[in-house]
Amino acid sequence: MMHQEIIIAGFGGQGILSAGRLLAYAGMLEKKNVSWLPSYGPEIRGGTANCHVIISEDTIGSPILNSATTLIVMNKPSLEKFENLVVSGGIIISDSSLIDKKSERKDITTYEIPATKMASDMGNTTYANIILLGKLIAKTGVISVESFEQGLKKVLPQKYHHMIPEEIKALEMGMNY
Amino acid sequence: MMHQEIIIAGFGGQGILSAGRLLAYAGMLEKKNVSWLPSYGPEIRGGTANCHVIISEDTIGSPILNSATTLIVMNKPSLEKFENLVVSGGIIISDSSLIDKKSERKDITTYEIPATKMASDMGNTTYANIILLGKLIAKTGVISVESFEQGLKKVLPQKYHHMIPEEIKALEMGMNY
Amino acid sequence: MATVFKKPHALRDVPLHYCPGCTHGIVHRLISEVIDELGIEGSTIGVSPVGCTYNNYLYFNCDMVQASHGRAPAVATGIRRALPDKTVFTYQGDGDLAAIGTAEIVHAATRGEKITTIFVNNAIYGMTSGQMAPTTLLNQVTTTTPYGRKADLHGFPIHVCEMLATLEGTAFIERVSLHDIKNINNAKKAIKKAFEVQLAGKGFSIVEILSTCPSNWGLNPLEAMKWLQENMLPVYQLGNFKGKDLEV
Amino acid sequence: MATVFKKPHALRDVPLHYCPGCTHGIVHRLISEVIDELGIEGSTIGVSPVGCTYNNYLYFNCDMVQASHGRAPAVATGIRRALPDKTVFTYQGDGDLAAIGTAEIVHAATRGEKITTIFVNNAIYGMTSGQMAPTTLLNQVTTTTPYGRKADLHGFPIHVCEMLATLEGTAFIERVSLHDIKNINNAKKAIKKAFEVQLAGKGFSIVEILSTCPSNWGLNPLEAMKWLQENMLPVYQLGNFKGKDLEV
Amino acid sequence: MGEKLLMKGNEVIAEAAIRAGCRHYFGYPITPQTEVAHYMAKRMPKIGGVFLQAESEVAAINMVYGAACTGVRVMTSSSSPGISLKQEGISYIAGAELPAVIVNIMRAGPGLGGILPAQGDYFQAVKGGGHGDFKMLVLAPCSVQELYELTVEAFNLADKYRIGTMILGDGTLGQMMEAVEFKDEENIVHYEKNWATNGTNMERDHNIITSIDTNPEILESWNLRLQDKYKQITENEVRVEEYNCDGADLIVAAYGSVARIVKNVIKMAQKEGIKVGLIRPITLWPFPVNSFEKYAEVTKAFLTVEMSAGQMVEDVRLAVNGKAPVSFYGRTGGIIPTQQEILDKIKSILNR
Amino acid sequence: MGEKLLMKGNEVIAEAAIRAGCRHYFGYPITPQTEVAHYMAKRMPKIGGVFLQAESEVAAINMVYGAACTGVRVMTSSSSPGISLKQEGISYIAGAELPAVIVNIMRAGPGLGGILPAQGDYFQAVKGGGHGDFKMLVLAPCSVQELYELTVEAFNLADKYRIGTMILGDGTLGQMMEAVEFKDEENIVHYEKNWATNGTNMERDHNIITSIDTNPEILESWNLRLQDKYKQITENEVRVEEYNCDGADLIVAAYGSVARIVKNVIKMAQKEGIKVGLIRPITLWPFPVNSFEKYAEVTKAFLTVEMSAGQMVEDVRLAVNGKAPVSFYGRTGGIIPTQQEILDKIKSILNR
Amino acid sequence: MARVIFDEERCKGCKLCTTVCPKKIVIMDTDRLNQKGFHPAGVKEMDKCIGCAFCATICPDCVIEVEK
Amino acid sequence: MARVIFDEERCKGCKLCTTVCPKKIVIMDTDRLNQKGFHPAGVKEMDKCIGCAFCATICPDCVIEVEK
Ligand SMILES: Cc1ncc(C[n+]2csc(CCOP(=O)(O)OP(=O)(O)O)c2C)c(N)n1
Ligand SMILES: Cc1ncc(C[n+]2csc(CCOP(=O)(O)OP(=O)(O)O)c2C)c(N)n1
Ligand code: SF4
Ligand code: SF4
């Protein structure tokens, strides 16, 4: 039975929360059970943000994760904070253009993608989060690209729909990195 | 065992509450257990006032009276309101210069004293309450004149002590009426 | 012979519970006369305060709501926002409005809430037996200022009209008194204008009415009227603070 | 070479948690400089609000108390009355002081409570993510006025200094801004005077400081300074409202 | 049923209220429930409704009181410290018998506490944080979908009984997104409100809304009427989920988001051969006493799990009435108990 | 011991506070406790103390909070609706662990209710009217003499445990006059208050008083510290009067002025050959659980009598834990149960 | 020709009306008490009344009706 | 002769200091990030500094110390 527990973490402003939301939305469109829970509160002011996403064929108990099957990180403090929550055999996907450190855990698979750099090359660093999501999709199959695109259409206000092809491009760059 | 339950009732401004207080004070000086409870609240605005006084050789349970051994009344509404609370064999003392009605109860003793008139003749209607207390003392012996005088000294601010002889006079007028 | 003066319809035909000579009764009648004259009894909702007039809902013929202490402006806001076509007034004492209810009156005023507040300033807490109110005069003796109100300990009397006049949302502000016939008539005019301002949708209106509390001032009603005149008038300047010339 | 500028002693040597460019940090430093200059760190008790600066007790070297939302003036009153020889200040945002805390500030002021209030007006609720404050400008978009603040729905911006100036208990009232060096220096002067007024036992003193909230205004810190200058200054007139010439 | 949407709990509360016919919202911002207000601020102006940010929680609850007097459906929302400030107003709403919906998305306390989720306001909600003898109907949803359904229901119940009805959730529930499926049409029950103060129109005697009478006999009769109503509600409106209880070795009592966690614990326990049940009170008041009574005779032990230092556990004990041991496990300060902790606690109770 | 004086309960509270070293009082007028303020207003200026009439109950409790921070003994008093308004402040006092004495002279509720005596705020006082997990120490005197003694004690306990301590009385107790005998010297216990914010004098690091921490681990540790303290108090500070309980056919549980009435009922019952006992909790929290446990095994029945619709009865049930039937008799609205009513109820329970 | 009618049972004897009558014809009836125990106000020389309604205007208890 | 010292780790990259320097010598170091992830401000041409402390006056985070 498919059951993915994903933590996405980084600085505020990196699209951490919205990446999680897109993921959950796509999962829901695939008729899976999903939950999304942001970190909230004044620490946002401090600059960090994270969210917990569960996508499962089973019903979801707590939306709070005490462990994760996948961790996506976009800054160093988040890597340090969350790497130990990844289950053995799990995945860490990190933005290597922002994080100079590697997780030392040997029981997990780590993917390092210079996502911010790649996005910047695309002309917009805000796609970095999508690039990392691409890797997640490629490695876990938690959702399909089609659902992701459908989700985007639902979540994005009409006026931003012209950006969807770029977003898909970013996703695919991540998948293929 | 001595146990007196006294309700004093009338208009606000007639010295209802202070009469009760003097009584309780004197009782206390005689080493009896005493309690005094005023009616309080917006009905004072409506003009009526009453207080419950218990003087007892026994310990006092509730300071609230559901019945009375003696009722002192200084207006008609109070007579009507409280006469039924007097126990069989009890006493009603009423100011007949203000109340044109007589209690119809046959199982109690009624004393009618034109106290306000008498006080007015003394030159000060505010002694009316004391005159009525005098009757109470005479008929029940609940306190002695000496204790009353001692109590007055305690309760009255020094600057009013010159009035004490007049008060005692009023008391005795009531006792002897 | 025609009746030239009688109890207005908006005032119910029941005895008032106030102390002899308490000017709350005059205020009740003036409001009722205005409601009659404007023909708004059926479309008016009044809000009673906590204070001696806590149950003035018994006296007005329009629909009435009893509010918690000081919150009448918030309650009135709730009513007025729910009933945009009706007229809403609050009736508040100086403890109710200027102490515990300060935030509510200031914000109803700054929001320009379309309500009318009748503010009865008797420089004391009547209901609870004569404590200091924010409007109590310096040196005035009350049960909580037994040695007189002292500025350095208890602060200064608050001038509600002047304070609220600094707020843009206020459309009409006037202070009146009840110490003689002329002033009673002026008071009525102010109350009427205040309601008219509301009916015209201009914003928040308030009339502060200098009143007596014979019982807690320890004076008889005639002395109380004189005390008001001699002591309150010098401190609380009568007159219009806003909206005198507002077209309604 | 001598040090001509460094962190004042009254400011603790810890990083502040505020957003980049948030002027709360400047206010903290100015207060601390004044405390240093007056030599009152050991005899001062500060009261922190609820707002972005809820835990500014971590930043000041004097004793500090965290108050419930809006009640800092009441808490400060309790402290000051218990410690008649000490200096007490409150630090409050516009939501804290001008919304929920309206009654407390008005009454601390009218009582002439010997405290100093530093009132940081950033025209928004910073802490709770950008809701309308009583000081939000007309047409300003916030999370609770997504279509802009409209006078008829949400009321008018409240002018705290002007309102409090009507109260006799206030000894010193001044509005300042932080949008450039000159104004920052003026702000410091006003803060210093406000403390001096307290030390001289003259009554209540308050300094309103126009500030930025880059995060919730959706602007970068430089744009925010500009926005303050262009939009807040015309609405909130800078200057002294009371006590300019008070001898202290 | 419409399509599934992914929405935040707080937003769903607002949307559900609007669907239930609520067009009047008065509130004051506080984390973690602010999105209720943000949503209302966006939507109400579009549908002719009223969103008003009050100057304080005290003002907000009194605005609710005022609007409720006129007969409209009205709501406020806040979080723990803000709800404390509303206690006088809540007591007035009870005394005046007004229908109103009050949302408390609990955070950690006491005092300013923290903004992370907690369930430390159970006593306040259920026993009476305000003065006098009164009750609120208290609904405790455990999912975003249920937040929706119970919010709609809250308005119906409030009107039916003229009672303050509270939605008691926690920060997790308010902040999380989950799928929600709205009905095409809501079951809005309309009750005659001839008591409302909306103007006599000179066609009837004036209506009065008040909670005071200085005559104690009258005031007692009002109180008896309230108690009577509460009895009716206790008889008719209890809602509870019993999950896996038959034959359970131990039954956990938990509400709201903790109950979700317990459901996962039940699965974990099953794998270890331990049969655990769950009684999830959906109405915290009236409390589902019967469910506990029913199982008290047959179950070895009860465990109450809360994000508190132990509050609902008292109601569980009252219901179980000594017939079985009742243990407690709780976390505070914004910490959410983990599945493992709860399982460990269960095992220690059962000596396994 | 000095001479006996005849004093009003409310005045005795004020006098006792002053004798206990309280020099700071902040309050807002409300019937039936206003005489506390009147007395303070008269006395404080004469003894260099502070009497301040706050602009509201909310302000008053926050002034108390402020003064308590400096280490002085401080008090406020109010009655039911006013106490509801103080709930946020009371929770802050608990969170910041400040010593303070809070007096509630209860009146009838809910809402504006009435000003006559009632006991409808038991839940609020004992379970927590404010948000979060906290307790106040709650003392329930039943005579004017005890009002005096417990008020003095309240200040000692507040300081000892850094806890909000409530005197819970009712209008009868506040308004009645009774003899009171003051000690020549009070037992004032002095506790070191090195946590107080009274100026560093540049001789120590700054003190901070706060109730918030956004780190849930820290906030939980604070909560655990509170719970620990509450446990200590529960172990050490229970006060109770057991009267005539040994061999009683039925034990009545009652506190405050109702307990006085019950004592008379016991005499009445005795005359009819019925042996009735009384357990009178003097501390409502911590509740005298042991007394009930002790008699639960041997007594046929318990009856709780309150001026409420039934609040303390829950704590009695929790303590008795199903070992004996617990009945309830209550009056509300300001009505005081009569001896006869209570006796009748006792007889009906015992089938006599 | 004017006339004033006093609803005597409502009168609380405050005397305010007596102070405003331009004709000084409103006086307290010190011989009688109404049910509430107050000496009620009244007019003896009704023919002097000019119907100005001053008495009614100041009466807090709506005791007085005026005809003209 | 003046000198400014930046406590770089405290800098939040808000740029306010750069706008007030009369000598326009305060600039952001866009090549580096501090621990918090911000480009810190600094002065390259220190010799031009007149020690006016404008930069320090506007810095919300007390990053700057000035010597003269
Ligand atoms: C929350 C609350 N606090 C206090 C009271 C007690 N109280 C009743 S009326 C009143 C003040 C009344 O004074 P004011 O508003 O001036 O009205 P007045 O009686 O003078 O007309 C107070 C303090 C209350 N009922 N509720
Ligand atoms: C009783 C209560 N209500 C609401 C809140 C939530 N709250 C925290 S800060 C705040 C407003 C802060 O705005 P402001 O005072 O302007 O300070 P800023 O953050 O802008 O500096 C609010 C409403 C709270 N903590 N307590
Ligand atoms: S107490 Fe004062 S305000 Fe109240 S009714 Fe009497 S005179 Fe009027
Ligand atoms: S949210 Fe606004 S006020 Fe708060 S720290 Fe950030 S910029 Fe400053």
Ligand code: SF4
């Ligand atoms: S109407 Fe005028 S003249 Fe006639 S009695 Fe009254 S006040 Fe006097």
Ligand code: SF4
């Ligand atoms: S003014 Fe009215 S109440 Fe007063 S004496 Fe005259 S008639 Fe009577």
Ligand code: SF4
């Ligand atoms: S001290 Fe003045 S000149 Fe030097 S860097 Fe700072 S702002 Fe520029």
Ligand code: SF4
């Ligand atoms: S003002 Fe301070 S925080 Fe901002 S960039 Fe300059 S040094 Fe850094």
Ligand SMILES: [Mg+2]
């Ligand atoms: Mg008043």
Ligand SMILES: [Mg+2]
């Ligand atoms: Mg702000």
